[in-house]
Amino acid sequence: MYTVSDYLIDVIKFIGNDHVFGVPGDYNLEFLDHIVDRNDMTWVGNANELNAAYMADGYAKKTGFAALVTTFGVGDLSSDNGLAGSLAENVPVLSIVGAPKTENMDQKLLVHHTFGDGEFEKFTKMHEVMGLKVKDLTAQNTVDDINEIVKYIIKTGKPAYLTLPIDVAKIPVNPSIKESFASFFNRDEEVTEFNNTIAERLVQAINNASHPLVLVGHELKNRQLAHFIEKFVVNNNLLFTDLGLGKCALNESLTQFIGTYSGALTDEPTKQIVDKADLVINFGAKLTDFVTSMFTQSFTEEKIINISNDDFDFFGSHRDLIGDYSFYQVVKAISDKQLKQPLTNTVELNPVSPATPSDKVLTQDFYDKAVINSIKPGQTLVAESGTSFSGLSPFTLPDNVDFSAQPLWASIGYAFPSMIGGQLADNNSRHVLSTGEGSLQLTIQELGTLIKHDLHPIMLVIDNNGYTVERLIHGMKKSYNDVAKLDYTLMPQAFGAKQDQFMIFDVNTESELVDALDKAQSTEDKFVLIQVHMDQEDAPSSLTKMGEMIQNKNN
Incomplete structure (x- = not known):
């Protein structure tokens, strides 16, 4: 029945x-x-x-x-x-x-x-x-x-x-x-006259701007609508940026990409280009604290057109446009629009410097470069909130690489099970997770699920005795920021993995990390766990500055 x-x-x-x-x-x-x-x-x-x-x-x-x-x-x-x-x-x-x-x-x-x-x-x-x-x-x-x-x-x-x-x-x-x-359950929608008018007015605003810039965000990405805006950006040679929230909504290997924006802590030349923009078209991005370095973005409401999931506005207002708004319909309509003439933008981004290893003790800055240099086209990089997110999100990623994190809700422990969910959904994209041991201890139970379904991601566990991001905000040496000391290399077997299902590495130096990443990437038929030891007070420079900003905002 x-x-x-x-x-x-x-x-x-x-x-x-x-x-x-x-x-x-x-x-x-x-x-x-x-x-x-x-x-x-x-x-x-x-x-x-x-x-x-x-x-x-x-x-x-x-x-x-x-x-x-x-x-x-x-x-x-x-x-x-x-x-x-x-x-x-x-x-x-x-x-x-x-x-x-x-x-x-x-x-x-x-x-x-x-x-x-x-x-x-x-x-x-x-x-x-x-x-x-x-x-x-x-x-x-x-x-x-x-x-x-x-x-x-x-x-x-x-x-x-x-x-x-x-x-x-x-x-x-x-x-x-x-x-x-x-x-x-038809996902497609016919574009109404009202939503097409919004798209046409947006094109008119771009035509009138001297330095327009497209900002793409998580709403566009999570609704699977990014292909519409990618077509518009490429056909008209529009420069675009993303935030850590919604990073890789569009392919970051496109020549129109200027780098990931994060407010005052943004690297050059990305920051200079954003600062110079006289029009920012925001497709589905939210300017939240962690991804704007505590609201230090350089553009104001008078420069922004917001096309978001729930509403839209042109420079803070839409009183003269009243109708049944649809985010889907507007981005669909914009995909086929042409500017008066394609823009002649060119951007030269600074390449990621090679992570040349030595026998020095690992630092966070070397770790971030080594992980980024190891990522292959088509893979998915997953970053836990805090150290991993702050250290990895500023880098421009290779062709067709996806990036996943949770910087708005920022619930520690999220990244590991979320990575497993993503790997189940897209087994053609090998997932690479960077997490801290403090976060992992909240959700490590799902290692059994990963093994049961015989998945083969790469997982790097930063082992530095606790909650680094909390230490930087308050209580650098306080015991409440410490966590239990575990041997993560024992975990695959403890959760039921057979010897031929996994590889493990325990690394302390730059050379050991690079060697482990090389072997992990060349071993695609196994789950790889890399335990990475670092000093508990070491952190990405961007996170150190962010910690000071958060503390000032909280006080």
């Missing part, structure tokens, strides 16, 4: 997902039967719900959609920090929560995984207050409600929340309704 469970899973599959993340619980077990009984869908199965949410986030950044399944109350709330990060950074994740039988909820029974007060709706209300679109499925209009929530995710690129009671999951559905999926 074809049921609501089958329909929901078919929707997830139609949108392009082959994996579902989460943790089993008695309120979702029968729904999970419908996943594992299929031969075209993989139940990933996570160590905990928070990690599952992080993993779904990383998966959705690659595919444009991900599904997460938890159980009512305990599992649901455990995933919320990850779901909040998806909301903050506009990542399209569907949270499916297995709920008690409708009859039990109607009778307000004091069942497990609740507060024992008979009030079941408060969990949905929590998520509504967070800002998520929510829906409690019932026996009435079930298919329409599923369609509504999924269409919302497709249209906005934002996460959403769905409760699925045990009995509702079993309701029969006419399987012929699947024939309408193409019309129900």
